[in-house]
Amino acid sequence: MKLGFLVDLSRCMGCMACAVSCKAENDVPLNSWRLRVKYIDQGEFPEVKRHFVPLRCNHCENAPCERICPVSALHYLPNGIVNVDHNRCIGCASCMMACPYNAIYIDPITNSADKCTYCAHRIEVGMMPACVVACPTHANIFGDLDDPESEISKYLKEHKDVMVRKPELNTKPKHFYVRGSTVALDPLASERPEGYTLFTEVKFLDHIGGH
Amino acid sequence: MLGAEVTFDVALPKVVWGWLVSTNMWAKSIATGSFLLGLYFIKKYPDNDNFFRKWIPILGLIFIGITLLVTVLDLHHMFRFWKIFLFAHFTSAVTLGAWVVSGFVVILLISFWSWASGNKKLFDRFMIPGAVLAFFSTIYTAGIMGQSTAREIWIFPAEMIQMLLSAAIAGSAAYLIVMFLYNIQNESIKRELGYILLGSAFLSGLMYVGELMFAKMHSEFSYEVAKILAFGELAPFFWIGMILTFVVPMVMVGIANEKKKYEYLPMAGASAIFGLWFIKHAWLLGPQMLPLS
Structure with missing residues (x-):
């Protein structure tokens, strides 16, 4: 079994239901996110377009975080999920330095690394990840990549425009995007000016290692 | 369609590893550099080996102590540090580094005992394993940087050479300062330390200039980092570092060794360190200045 995720970006409407359900399901503290939705505006009026991009851990087959973790706190489960053992973590933040997708954070309450686990605790009892259940447009498609009859496998077979983030890094992500674009998936393809926008204040956090 | 701009996003972490990690690398360069150069000078100048037999353990233990202190302080769970030995994951350069540095500390303690007890043969027996451990203690950080897949400008082979050159710069600079402070007069050793500082500063500086010139060839990420270093918010740190570490020492050592004005050497060392x-x-x-997602 090799569990994977696919997001059909043409279906995503940026409602944040996935992000909110993830926070509620996993008790993710304030200022930390396992799953977030980024809005990117492109173009100049009247030719404008808005991209919504849900971003979470890619559960890479060749995961840099797993490789660099000095104590195996980040480890593979037999179903391909890259899981975290909070009690093992020493908080060195090497995983945050290694992950090219910015998917890992240091939980300010436990002081340990944390990230999306594809809701491993729910999968274990036969449930879908919280974000999949909450999505009103079924933009999140989750399943076994090894099973040719699974929805995700069929979706991948039927669509030619499947993309992953930063394929050049050879991390082999098991998180795919359909109907995506470089603007949506490459962080350097859009500007990220700090300051207030229509919706929120876009900013960077201060040095998180200061403790 | 024209440009694109992020209009809604969560606050992203920027600096994950800060000054504690910089201090780790800096102090480790002094500890390993003074060890490796010390061995070289003990072998080359056996009649003047007392100075190096004394200062190898003193510099080594002080600066490896600083390295270990800042390493542990930087952990979010500093009291779980022991897990790195009990649950060691050997694909990680962090783990390998912890083991290698621990071995290096043992060698430094032996060298200290050898100097304190006057038993030179004791340290002589551990010189080869000490050199191996000092070498790997120097370069393991390059392994960590190489494994930091997200930070594309850090490439293991280049970082490894930079770490070795940093050790040569820091080691020679440290000895030049100590020789000045304790008024050790040995012209040939001073000159040679000066040339080591000059040569390693030149090569290391050249590599940084090379990165600035050619970073755009490896990836867009590297190109953006090079721009931040040269012209962005880190430019003051970068250019102060370039001038003090490379330009000033090269000029001062050149003057000192050519004009025999050896009082310039400790200034070159201080500037480099x-x-x-x-x-x-x-x-x-x-x-760490760029968004990864």
Whole structure:
């Protein structure tokens, strides 16, 4: 079994239901996110377009975080999920330095690394990840990549425009995007000016290692 | 369609590893550099080996102590540090580094005992394993940087050479300062330390200039980092580091060794050691300035 995720970006409407359900399901503290939705505006009026991009851990087959973790706190489960053992973590933040997708954070309450686990605790009892259940447009498609009859496998077979983030890094992500674009998936393809926008204040956090 | 701009996003972490990690690399360069150069001078000048037999353990233990202190302080769970030995994951350069540095500390303690007890043969027996451990203690950080897949400008082979050159710069600079402070007069050793400082500063500086010139060839990420270092918010750190670590020492050593004005050598050493922290800090922070997602 090799569990994977696919997001059909043409279906995503940026409602944040996935992000909110993830926070509620996993008790993710304030200022930390396992799953977030980024809005990117492109173009100049009247030719404008808005991209919504849900971003979470890619559960890479060749995961840099797993490789660099000095104590195996980040480890593979037999179903391909890259899981975290909070009690093992020493908080060195090497995983945050290694992950090219910015998917890992240091939980300010436990002081340990944390990230999306594809809701491993729910999968274990036969449930879908919280974000999949909450999505009103079924933009999140989750399943076994090894099973040719699974929805995700069929979706991948039927669509030619499947993309992953930063394929050049050879991390082999098991998180795919359909109907995506470089603007949506490459962080350097859009500007990220700090300051207030229509919706929120876009900013960077201060040095998180200061403790 | 024209440009694109992020209009809604959560606050992203910027600097994950900060000044504690820069200080780790800086102090480790002094500890390992003084050890490796010390061995070289003990072998080359056996009649003047007492100075190096004394200062190898003193410099080594002080600066490896600083390295270990800042390493542990930087952990979010500093009291779980022992797990790195009990649950060691050997694909990680962090783990390998912890083991190698621990071995290096043992060698330094032996060298200290050898000097304190006057038993030279004791340290002589551990010189080869000590050199191996000092070498790997120097380069393991390059392994960590190489494994930091997200930070594309850090490439293991280049970082490894930079770490070795940093050790040569820091080691020679430290000895030049100690020789000045304790008024050790040995012209040939001073000159040679000066040339080691000059040569390693030249090569290391050249590599940084090379990165600035050619970073755009490896990836867009590297190009953006090079721009931040040269012209962005890290430019003051980067250029202070470049001038103090490379330009000033090369000029001062050149004058000192050519004109026999050896009073310039400790100034060159101080400038190099001070500047090395700045260049390490800029190089560490540079790739953390860009959004990864």
